Amino acid sequence: MAPASTIKKLTDDGVTADEKAIGIWRDSFDRLLKNKMAVLSIAVVVILFFFAIFGPYLTPYDFLKQDLSIRGQPPSADHWLGTDNLGRDVLSRVIYGARTATLVSLLVVVLSSLIGVVVGSISGYFGGKVDFFLMWFTDLNMAFPNLVLGVVLAVSLRPPLSRWMEQMYLSTLNPVFRQSSLLDLALVIVVIVLVAWCPYARLLRSQVMAVRNYNYVLAARALGLPTFTIVTKYIIPNAIGPVIVQMSAGMGSAMLTESALSFLGIGIQPPIPSWGNMINEGLRQWTSAPHLLMAPALVLGLMTVAFSFLGDGLNDALNPRQWKG
Amino acid sequence: MIRFILLRLLRWLPGVLLLLLIVYALMFYGGGDPIQIMFSREATDLFQPGNPRYEALKDKMGLNRPFLVQFGDYVWKAAQGDLGLSLADGRPVMESISAAFPITLSIALAATAIIALVGIPLGVIAALNQNHWPDNLILGGALFFWGIPTFVIAPLLMVLLCLQFPILPVPHGWTGVFTVNAIIPLTVAAIRPMAIVIRQARSAVLDVLSEDYIRTARAKGLPEWVTITKHALRPVLTPVVTQMGVVMTNLLAGSLLLEIVFGIPGIGRLIRDGILNNDYSLLLGCVLVVLTMVTLTNLLVDISYPLLDPRLKQAQRGDV
Numbered sequence: 001m002a003p004a005s006t007i008k009k010l011t012d013d014g015v016t017a018d019e020k021a022i023g024i025w026r027d028s029f030d031r032l033l034k035n036k037m038a039v040l041s042i043a044v045v046v047i048l049f050f051f052a053i054f055g056p057y058l059t060p061y062d063f064l065k066q067d068l069s070i071r072g073q074p075p076s077a078d079h080w081l082g083t084d085n086l087g088r089d090v091l092s093r094v095i096y097g098a099r100t101a102t103l104v105s106l107l108v109v110v111l112s113s114l115i116g117v118v119v120g121s122i123s124g125y126f127g128g129k130v131d132f133f134l135m136w137f138t139d140l141n142m143a144f145p146n147l148v149l150g151v152v153l154a155v156s157l158r159p160p161l162s163r164w165m166e167q168m169y170l171s172t173l174n175p176v177f178r179q180s181s182l183l184d185l186a187l188v189i190v191v192i193v194l195v196a197w198c199p200y201a202r203l204l205r206s207q208v209m210a211v212r213n214y215n216y217v218l219a220a221r222a223l224g225l226p227t228f229t230i231v232t233k234y235i236i237p238n239a240i241g242p243v244i245v246q247m248s249a250g251m252g253s254a255m256l257t258e259s260a261l262s263f264l265g266i267g268i269q270p271p272i273p274s275w276g277n278m279i280n281e282g283l284r285q286w287t288s289a290p291h292l293l294m295a296p297a298l299v300l301g302l303m304t305v306a307f308s309f310l311g312d313g314l315n316d317a318l319n320p321r322q323w324k325g
Numbered sequence: 326m327i328r329f330i331l332l333r334l335l336r337w338l339p340g341v342l343l344l345l346l347i348v349y350a351l352m353f354y355g356g357g358d359p360i361q362i363m364f365s366r367e368a369t370d371l372f373q374p375g376n377p378r379y380e381a382l383k384d385k386m387g388l389n390r391p392f393l394v395q396f397g398d399y400v401w402k403a404a405q406g407d408l409g410l411s412l413a414d415g416r417p418v419m420e421s422i423s424a425a426f427p428i429t430l431s432i433a434l435a436a437t438a439i440i441a442l443v444g445i446p447l448g449v450i451a452a453l454n455q456n457h458w459p460d461n462l463i464l465g466g467a468l469f470f471w472g473i474p475t476f477v478i479a480p481l482l483m484v485l486l487c488l489q490f491p492i493l494p495v496p497h498g499w500t501g502v503f504t505v506n507a508i509i510p511l512t513v514a515a516i517r518p519m520a521i522v523i524r525q526a527r528s529a530v531l532d533v534l535s536e537d538y539i540r541t542a543r544a545k546g547l548p549e550w551v552t553i554t555k556h557a558l559r560p561v562l563t564p565v566v567t568q569m570g571v572v573m574t575n576l577l578a579g580s581l582l583l584e585i586v587f588g589i590p591g592i593g594r595l596i597r598d599g600i601l602n603n604d605y606s607l608l609l610g611c612v613l614v615v616l617t618m619v620t621l622t623n624l625l626v627d628i629s630y631p632l633l634d635p636r637l638k639q640a641q642r643g644d645v
Contacts, residue, residue, distance in 0.1 A: 037465065140340040143570060143623060145578035148596075148615050152348050155600055155608065156355035256474045260582060263476050266600055276476075283480060283586065287495075290484045301477040308472035 031317040038313025044306035051095050052102035061089035063096040064271055075291055082291045093273040094295050100274045105254035108192045109247050116200020121231050124208030138198040146195045153191040154266040161187055181272045188267045192257050203246055207239035245314045252307025259300055275300040333627045337620050348612050349396050352605045362412045362603045408610040413602035418610040428499050429591035432580050435502045436514035444519040448526025471520035475579040479513045479586040499589045510587050518575040521568050529564040533557050563633045573622040577615055
């Protein structure tokens with residue numbers, strides 16, 4: 001430990017930028033691997049992605065297949081997590097729920113961080129009134145419960161979206177537009193993106209404000225490069241680090257919001273399984289068949305906890321200045 | 326002082342109005358025809374567009390006026406305590422809300438008390454044992470419970486404490502804060518936002534411990550516990566209080582969900598009813614209540630902030 005820290009102190013000044021960049025990333029990676037909870041969380045997340053991609057091909061039963069002769073069975077050798085009140089295999093449904101949760105949260109994280117990066121870089125680079133208004137709005141948005149805004153959005157965007165899908169069907173006759181599961185997915189993703197982009201914007205803004213006054217940015221400006229090039233080529237790549245950390249926490253909270261909306265009955269609708277709507281269904285008979293409630297609840301809890309430990313580990317690893325103590 | 330409060334109000338009021346405008350517009354343009362929702366159960370075309378009775382009713386309800394006039398009317402009436410009629414059962418929305426609000430408020434207040442009484446000491450203990458096992462345990466626990474969604478931990482606790490080890494009765498409905506039934510809901514409400522307070526209290530104590538006056542107190546030979554209780558703990562409250570707005574936001578979001586799990590007839594249940602019945606006027610009323618609660622908490626934080634930290638008295642005179 002002791003020699004490593006002396007080396008670090010020495011390299012702080014006397015190395016070329018290239019070597020230093022590699023050193024920082026390697027350093028962060030090493031620090032992340034030392035954090036046992038973070039490593040465990042990475043393992044859990046990898047398992048989630050595995051089941052989200054390959055799960056439906058691995059399960060012995062179809063997640064939609066009903067068999068009323070075996071309904072409401074407790075866990076057994078045939079059905080590891082039992083069957084629900086329509087005789088569907090709970091394990092298959094939980095595994096398909098991984099696909100729903102992963103699809104929604106990945107798309108939400110990508111789209112909301114994109115919006116956040118655009119808004120944040122505009123706000124941070126131009127400053128002034130634009131910045132004031134945008135940050136006032138994001139502050140406001142972050143001060144109120146996401147869930148309540150999400151409920152309002154989901155309830156009021158569903159009718160126009162379904163009207164639009166019906167119109168698209170009539171004009172193209174493409175049966176895709178008649179799939180209600182697609183409507184649910186699109187609605188949930190749009191709603192969560194609309195409530196989730198603000199933290200990214202704030203984060204990128206503060207980074208951009210620091211980076212925009214660096215010498216190489218001033219040099220680029222002096223060379224007369226267009227603003228768009230300066231922002232996209234010189235500022236954003238050097239400001240994006242904390243956004244990546246936020247994306248991990250964002251995965252967890254997107255997953256949480258998706259299942260909360262589905263739990264409230266305005267997200268993913270049955271029969272398509274989402275952990276949220278499975279918890280809601282399980283809650284109706286939790287005294288007689290607790291396994292219907294426990295299975296999706298435990299899996300969802302495990303996932304969101306893993307993402308929050310991973311986000312914490314990434315934060316410690318990439319921002320050593322905010323290190324504990 | 327009054328000028329200070331007014332200034333702070335000016336900071337929040339336009340925002341609240343803007344959010345309300347957005348929500349109103351969403352429901353106005355997206356939500357569907359209120360009259361058709363009201364009479365959706367009756368299989369008659371009396372209340373379809375084009376029918377004279379429909380048009381008469383639409384006129385009477387003022388739905389033919391321009392959007393901004395209707396919004397202004399809503400805000401004006403809401404300020405006087407009239408939130409319109411429910412689309413589902415025709416009762417005044419204010420009536421349902423004034424029955425439900427005290428329950429949600431008492432959950433929020435009781436949970437805030439629990440959060441402060443348990444969270445601050447835990448944060449202090451963590452800071453005093455920095456990087457040792459109590460610190461790791463408390464921080465890890467806070468992160469763990471922060472990660473679990475309310476509607477996951479609520480049913481899990483219920484299964485564990487009422488079914489597996491039946492030591493508590495099944496909590497259903499609401500009998501008051503100081504009853505056995507409230508134990509599980511209040512625990513669930515408090516446990517997630519507590520993480521914010523624990524972390525804030527911990528870093529506040531760590532900041533204070535590195536101050537010069539603590540070193541002075543230690544150097545002059547004060548016993549460690551006197552140093553901690555008399556000098557280190559006093560300034561801890563201020564940073565914790567600044568986070569109360571965030572705590573309230575999370576508390577409300579959680580309590581909406583846990584009300585549904587435990588069948589507690591609060592604002593969360595009203596929101597659920599509003600969703601089920603497409604009852605937009607009820608939903609709008611609930612949103613207004615949530616907006617007001619969060620805004621008031623933030624205002625109280627803004628106002629109490631200079632009272633807790635004399636160095637900020639300057640700000641109170643209005644030079645903000």
